[in-house]
Amino acid sequence: MRIGINIIFYALGYLGLVMFQVLVLNRLNLSFYINPYIYPFFVLMLPFRMPAWLLMVIAFFAGLVLDVFANTASIHAAALVFLAFVRPYWINLITPKGGYETEERPNIRGLGFSWFALYTFALVFLHHFFYFFLEIFSVTSLFSTLGKTLLSTIISTILIVLLAYLFSREKKRA
Amino acid sequence: MRNLLSFFIRYNSFFIFFALEVVCLASVFRLNYYHKVSFVSASNDFTGGIYSSYSGFTDYLRLADVNDSLARENALLRSQLQSNYWDTEVKKDVACDVNMVQAYQFFDAKVISNSTTSASNYLVINKGSKHGVKPNMGVVVPKGVVGIVMDVSENFATIMSVLHKDSKVSVKLKGPGNSGSLTWPGGDSRYAVVKNVPVHVNIQPGDTIVTSGYSSIFPENIMVGTIESFESPSGSNFYEISIKLATDFETLEYVDVVNYLFSKEQQELEGQRK
Numbered sequence: 001m002r003i004g005i006n007i008i009f010y011a012l013g014y015l016g017l018v019m020f021q022v023l024v025l026n027r028l029n030l031s032f033y034i035n036p037y038i039y040p041f042f043v044l045m046l047p048f049r050m051p052a053w054l055l056m057v058i059a060f061f062a063g064l065v066l067d068v069f070a071n072t073a074s075i076h077a078a079a080l081v082f083l084a085f086v087r088p089y090w091i092n093l094i095t096p097k098g099g100y101e102t103e104e105r106p107n108i109r110g111l112g113f114s115w116f117a118l119y120t121f122a123l124v125f126l127h128h129f130f131y132f133f134l135e136i137f138s139v140t141s142l143f144s145t146l147g148k149t150l151l152s153t154i155i156s157t158i159l160i161v162l163l164a165y166l167f168s169r170e171k172k173r174a
Numbered sequence: 175m176r177n178l179l180s181f182f183i184r185y186n187s188f189f190i191f192f193a194l195e196v197v198c199l200a201s202v203f204r205l206n207y208y209h210k211v212s213f214v215s216a217s218n219d220f221t222g223g224i225y226s227s228y229s230g231f232t233d234y235l236r237l238a239d240v241n242d243s244l245a246r247e248n249a250l251l252r253s254q255l256q257s258n259y260w261d262t263e264v265k266k267d268v269a270c271d272v273n274m275v276q277a278y279q280f281f282d283a284k285v286i287s288n289s290t291t292s293a294s295n296y297l298v299i300n301k302g303s304k305h306g307v308k309p310n311m312g313v314v315v316p317k318g319v320v321g322i323v324m325d326v327s328e329n330f331a332t333i334m335s336v337l338h339k340d341s342k343v344s345v346k347l348k349g350p351g352n353s354g355s356l357t358w359p360g361g362d363s364r365y366a367v368v369k370n371v372p373v374h375v376n377i378q379p380g381d382t383i384v385t386s387g388y389s390s391i392f393p394e395n396i397m398v399g400t401i402e403s404f405e406s407p408s409g410s411n412f413y414e415i416s417i418k419l420a421t422d423f424e425t426l427e428y429v430d431v432v433n434y435l436f437s438k439e440q441q442e443l444e445g446q447r448k
Contacts, residue, residue: 029290030291060194060197078199082191
């Protein structure tokens with residue numbers, strides 16, 4: 001029962017994220033170098049205990065949803081699967097002192113701002129780099145890809161951290 | 175055998191990662207980008223519907239601008255009529271001849287989604303196969319070129335913008351008539367690059383670039399842009415010309431789809447020699 005509610009909760013949450021992404025962020029057209037993507041937040045927030053294979057399969061389908069909207073073949077799916085693949089290793093690497101015993105999922109209030117920011121920044125950076133590299137697909141424009149990745153990652157991380165605060169407050173009230 | 179099996183189980187996450195990436199990349203690098211992965215564009219009608227209703231809401235905010243552009247477009251279309259007709263008769267001794275056949279048809283469409291900041295930009299318009307839109311048709315605005323139709327569903331069509339890393343449009347210098355090819359290197363949506371113009375041609379900043387009409391996609395002499403600057407790389411016989419695009423991609427609202435009525439015939443003829 002609880003799992004069922006959780007699934008619905010996650011699915012609706014992701015739908016909201018995708019809508020915000022395609023109808024607002026993708027239409028901002030700020031600059032060639034600033035294309036923030038916040039939908040990886042969904043994969044970032046999945047429970048710690050979820051097995052790696054399930055994480056990647058979910059990421060694959062979540063990415064496809066965005067690809068359909070953005071008309072990008074399956075670049076988003078590829079980038080999100082990459083993020084899901086790296087996530088467990090990165091979580092192990094940055095284990096805080098108390099471990100993850102107290103938390104079920106990455107929670108910015110429970111684990112602290114600096115942990116969450118580090119967790120998000122690195123994974124989002126890898127995701128963005130993978131995405132922009134595939135999108136342009138040339139080694140000659142590597143520096144412009146890196147610049148694009150860095151600037152977009154900074155904006156995305158700020159947005160995701162804000163979202164994380166919003167999300168955890170909602171949870172407390174419920 | 176057992177060792178092999180336990181090897182797979184031990185590193186299962188890597189193999190699943192690998193398998194999923196292969197699926198993704200295979201569809202990304204399909205050789206022919208005109209026919210995008212079928213399972214992604216199959217739902218074009220669904221996503222198109224969402225974009226369309228969202229666009230219906232934002233339209234109210236820009237009514238004044240849109241009216242303006244429609245009026246201008248009407249005027250332009252009226253003045254274009256004559257130039258869309260070709261003379262079919264070889265004139266021998268005829269003084270007055272009215273035997274003309276239409277070569278290009280234009281129909282208008284509304285842009286319901288547009289991007290300019292990615293390396294591969296696309297537009298979605300609200301006309302589809304039901305209205306006669308087919309892949310490989312050209313898309314223009316009164317002021318300039320926009321792109322080429324890629325995928326078509328019943329009510330919507332996806333357009334590969336000129337602002338796309340794979341986009342190539344055949345263009346020419348308006349005066350001398352030398353042809354070149356228009357590409358977009360990424361970055362600023364206002365500028366593009368024309369290549370393959372030989373260095374012996376005399377060009378100046380401010381010169382006009384128009385479509386060449388060599389491909390069966392765009393009619394001849396559609397405005398593309400003006401020369402901003404140019405350089406001739408040492409060791410090359412061709413200019414690298416930076417042009418300012420006439421089309422303002424940031425504010426596209428209505429576009430015209432070009433239907434070249436002889437497209438099939440021309441392609442068949444060209445295909446015979448291959």
